[in-house]
Amino acid sequence: MTGDDIDVRLAGVTKTFGAVAAVRDVSLEIPRGSIFSLLGPSGCGKTTTLRLIAGFEQPTQGQVYIRGRDVTDVPPYRRDFSIVFQSYALFPHLTVAENVGFGPRMRGVGRAVRGREVAEALALVKLAGYEARYPRELSGGQQQRVALARAIVVRPAVLLLDEPLGALDKMLREEMQVELRQLQQRLGITAVFVTHDQEEALTLSDHVAVMRDGRIEQVGAPRAIYERPDTEFVAGFLGASNFFDGVVVARDTAGAEIEVAGWRVRMADVTAAVGAQVRIAVRPERMRLGGPDAPGQPATVREIVYRGSTIHYYLDGAAGPILVHRQNAEPGAAELRPGDRVRCRWAPESGVVFAPK
Amino acid sequence: MTGRRELWRWGLVAPPLVISVALFVGPLAYLFYVSLHEVSPSELYGSWSLASYAAIAADPFYLLIIRRTLVTALAVLALALVIGYPVAYWIAKLPARARSLALLALLFPLMVSNVVRAYGWAAILGRRGVINTALGGLGLTDGPLGLLYSPEAVVLGLLTILLPYMVISIANVLASLDPRYAEAAQALGAGPIRTFIHVTLPLSAPGVASGLLLVFLLTLSAYVTIAVLGGPQSKLLVSLVYDSVVSFHWPQAAALAFTLLAIALAVSGAIMAVVRPGRVQGGRR
Ligand SMILES: Nc1ncnc2c1ncn2[C@@H]1O[C@H](COP(=O)(O)OP(=O)(O)O)[C@@H](O)[C@H]1O
Ligand SMILES: [Mg+2]
Numbered sequence: 001m002t003g004d005d006i007d008v009r010l011a012g013v014t015k016t017f018g019a020v021a022a023v024r025d026v027s028l029e030i031p032r033g034s035i036f037s038l039l040g041p042s043g044c045g046k047t048t049t050l051r052l053i054a055g056f057e058q059p060t061q062g063q064v065y066i067r068g069r070d071v072t073d074v075p076p077y078r079r080d081f082s083i084v085f086q087s088y089a090l091f092p093h094l095t096v097a098e099n100v101g102f103g104p105r106m107r108g109v110g111r112a113v114r115g116r117e118v119a120e121a122l123a124l125v126k127l128a129g130y131e132a133r134y135p136r137e138l139s140g141g142q143q144q145r146v147a148l149a150r151a152i153v154v155r156p157a158v159l160l161l162d163e164p165l166g167a168l169d170k171m172l173r174e175e176m177q178v179e180l181r182q183l184q185q186r187l188g189i190t191a192v193f194v195t196h197d198q199e200e201a202l203t204l205s206d207h208v209a210v211m212r213d214g215r216i217e218q219v220g221a222p223r224a225i226y227e228r229p230d231t232e233f234v235a236g237f238l239g240a241s242n243f244f245d246g247v248v249v250a251r252d253t254a255g256a257e258i259e260v261a262g263w264r265v266r267m268a269d270v271t272a273a274v275g276a277q278v279r280i281a282v283r284p285e286r287m288r289l290g291g292p293d294a295p296g297q298p299a300t301v302r303e304i305v306y307r308g309s310t311i312h313y314y315l316d317g318a319a320g321p322i323l324v325h326r327q328n329a330e331p332g333a334a335e336l337r338p339g340d341r342v343r344c345r346w347a348p349e350s351g352v353v354f355a356p357k
Numbered sequence: 358m359t360g361r362r363e364l365w366r367w368g369l370v371a372p373p374l375v376i377s378v379a380l381f382v383g384p385l386a387y388l389f390y391v392s393l394h395e396v397s398p399s400e401l402y403g404s405w406s407l408a409s410y411a412a413i414a415a416d417p418f419y420l421l422i423i424r425r426t427l428v429t430a431l432a433v434l435a436l437a438l439v440i441g442y443p444v445a446y447w448i449a450k451l452p453a454r455a456r457s458l459a460l461l462a463l464l465f466p467l468m469v470s471n472v473v474r475a476y477g478w479a480a481i482l483g484r485r486g487v488i489n490t491a492l493g494g495l496g497l498t499d500g501p502l503g504l505l506y507s508p509e510a511v512v513l514g515l516l517t518i519l520l521p522y523m524v525i526s527i528a529n530v531l532a533s534l535d536p537r538y539a540e541a542a543q544a545l546g547a548g549p550i551r552t553f554i555h556v557t558l559p560l561s562a563p564g565v566a567s568g569l570l571l572v573f574l575l576t577l578s579a580y581v582t583i584a585v586l587g588g589p590q591s592k593l594l595v596s597l598v599y600d601s602v603v604s605f606h607w608p609q610a611a612a613l614a615f616t617l618l619a620i621a622l623a624v625s626g627a628i629m630a631v632v633r634p635g636r637v638q639g640g641r642r
Pocket of ligand 1: 022
C-alpha cells in the first residue's frame with residue numbers, strides 16, 4: 001500500500017493509442033504538498049500522463065491512485081483533482097465569479113459560502129474586484145489567474161497543470177512561476193506540473209521527472225537532476241553540457257583516471273572498469289579556464305558572446321568544441337580574445353561519467 | 358497612398374453595394390410605398406391609405422392565419438430542435454471522417470425538389486395514400502383518415518425538409534467545441550448531465566440560434582409544401598400573399614408581405630434574445 005503522505009501514485013501505467021505507446025510503464029509517487037514536474041520534449045507523453053491521473057484517459061495497463069484510493073476505474077468527476085489547461089478553458093458564457101464558483105456549485109456548496117470561497121480564491125490570485133467580468137474582458141495573465149483560482153477554490157487532493165504558463169510572455173511567465181510557487185506553499189497544495197521548459201521545471205519543482213518517449217528517464221530534486229544526471233539524454237536536455245569521449249585508464253577508491261584525446265582527467269564516482277569506453281558530461285559553468293601554461297586540456301578561443309551577467313566562450317579543443325560560461329565579474333573574464341590559446345579543466349566531482357549506450 | 362487604398366476599398370465594395378441597393382433595398386422600399394395605398398381596380402395602387410394594414414388588424418380571418426402561421430412555425434421550430442439536437446450531438450461525437458459522411462448524408466434530401474417531396478407526402482398521407490390504404494386494408498379504420506390538408510401535414514412536410522439545417526448548424530458548433538471545456542467541468546465535479554446542461558448546451562448557443570433562425574425563416578417563406586400539404590383549409594400567411602397577388606390586390610399583398618417581414622424580424626429578435634449566441638464569443642484574447 002501507499003504511504004499516507006503520497007497523494008498521487010502511478011503503478012506501472014502504460015497507455016497506447018493504436019500503435020503509438022504514449023506512456024510506457026510509468027511508476028511514480030508524488031508526496032503531499034509538493035510540486036512534481038513532468039519535463040520532456042514535445043510528444044514524450046507528459047500530457048497523456050497528466051490525463052491518466054485526471055481520468056480523461058484510461059490506462060491500457062497499470063493503476064492510478066489518488067490519496068491511496070485506486071481510481072483507475074473512477075470517472076474524472078468523482079476523482080479529487082482539478083486542472084489548469086494551457087488554453088485555460090474558462091467558460092466564456094460565465095463571469096469570473098461564476099467560473100470560480102463552478103466547482104463549489106457542482107459540489108453542492110450553498111450560495112453564501114460559495115460567495116465567500118470565490119472572493120477568497122480571487123483574492124489569492126490578486127483578482128478581487130473582477131467578479132463581474134467575462135473571460136474575454138481579461139488579459140491573458142488575468143485569465144491565467146482566474147483558471148488558477150477556479151482550480152484551487154475546491155481544495156483538490158491534487159492540482160494538475162498542463163503547461164499553464166506556456167501562453168504568457170517571458171516576463172509574466174517568470175512572475176507567475178514565483179507566484180504559483182508561493183501560492184502552492186501557502187496552501188500546501190500537491191501539484192503535477194507539465195512543462196517542456198527546463199528552467200521552469202527547475203524553478204518551480206520539488207521533484208522533476210524527465211520523460212523521453214513515454215518513459216521516465218530520471219526522477220529527482222531539481223539540483224540532483226541538473227548536477228547528477230543519470231543519462232546523457234537528461235544531461236543534454238537540462239541546460240547545456242560538454243561531452244567528452246574517453247577510456248578509463250586507472251581506478252582507485254576515490255575515482256578514476258580517464259584519457260580524453262591524449263590528455264588525462266580525474267573523475268570522481270566512476271563505476272566503469274579499466275579499459276571501458278566512457279563519456280564525460282561537464283556543465284559549461286563548471287569549466288575552468290587558465291592561461292596556456294596552466295594545467296588542463298589545450299584549446300583555442302573561437303568566439304566570445306557577451307550575455308550580460310555571463311560571458312560564453314566557444315573554444316576549439318583537442319577533443320572537439322567546448323562551451324565555457326563565466327560570470328562577467330570573475331577576474332580575467334574580460335581579458336580573453338578570439339584566437340587566444342587557453343587550457344580548460346574541471347574538478348573531478350564537477351562532471352558525470354556515463355557508459356556510452 | 359492611403360487615398361489610393363481607400364479608393365481600392367470602395368472599388369471592391371461598390372459593385373455588391375449597388376447590386377443590393379438596386380435589387381433588394383430599392384424594391385423593398387417601393388413595396389412598402391405600395392403597401393401604403395388603396396387597392397385600385399385598374400392601377401397598381403390607388404391613393405394614400407392605411408386600409409390594407411387596417412384590414413389585416415381588423416379581419417379575424419387574417420388574424421387567424423397569422424396565429425396559425427406562428428403556431429405552425431413554432432411547432433416546426435420546437436420539433437426540429439428537440440429532434441435535431443440529439444442527432445447533432447451524436448454526429449458531433451463521431452470521428453472526423455464518419456462525421457463528414459453523416460453531414461453529407463443529411464444534405465442528400467436537399468437535392469430533391471420540394472415539389473417532389475411535397476407530392477411524395479401527399480401520396481403517403483392522402484385519402485388513397487399509402488397509410489390510409491394500409492389501415493383500411495387491415496380493417497383498422499372505417500373510412501380514410503383526413504391526414505392530408507391539415508396543419509399537422511404541413512408541419513410534418515416542413516420538418517422533413519428543414520431538419521437537416523438544424524442538425525448541421527448545431528453539429529458544426531458542437532464538433533468545433535474545445536473538449537477541454539467539458540473536461541474542466543468534469544474536473545470540477547460535474548457529471549455528464551450537469552456538464553451538458555451547464556457547459557455544452559450554453560456553448561452550443563450559436564449553432565442553436567443559427568439553426569432556429571434558418572428553420573424559422575425558411576418556414577415563413579415556404580410555399581409549395583404549404584400549398585400541397587395544407588390545401589385550402591390550412592393556409593398560412595405566405596398563401597395569402599400569393600392569393601392577393603393573383604387577384605391583383607397589390608397594396609394588400611405588399612402589406613401582408615410587410616406583416617410577414619415584421620413577424621420574421623420580431624421572432625428572430627426573440628430567438629436571439631432567448632438563446633443569446635453572443636455570450637459564447639471570445640475566449641482568450
Ligand atoms: N488522443 C490521442 N490519440 C492518438 N495519439 C495520441 C493521443 N494523445 C496523444 N497521442 C500521442 O501520444 C504521444 C504523447 O503525446 P502527449 O502526451 O500529448 O505528449 P506531450 O504532452 O509530452 O507533448 C504523442 O506521440 C501523441 O501523438
Ligand atoms: Mg502536452
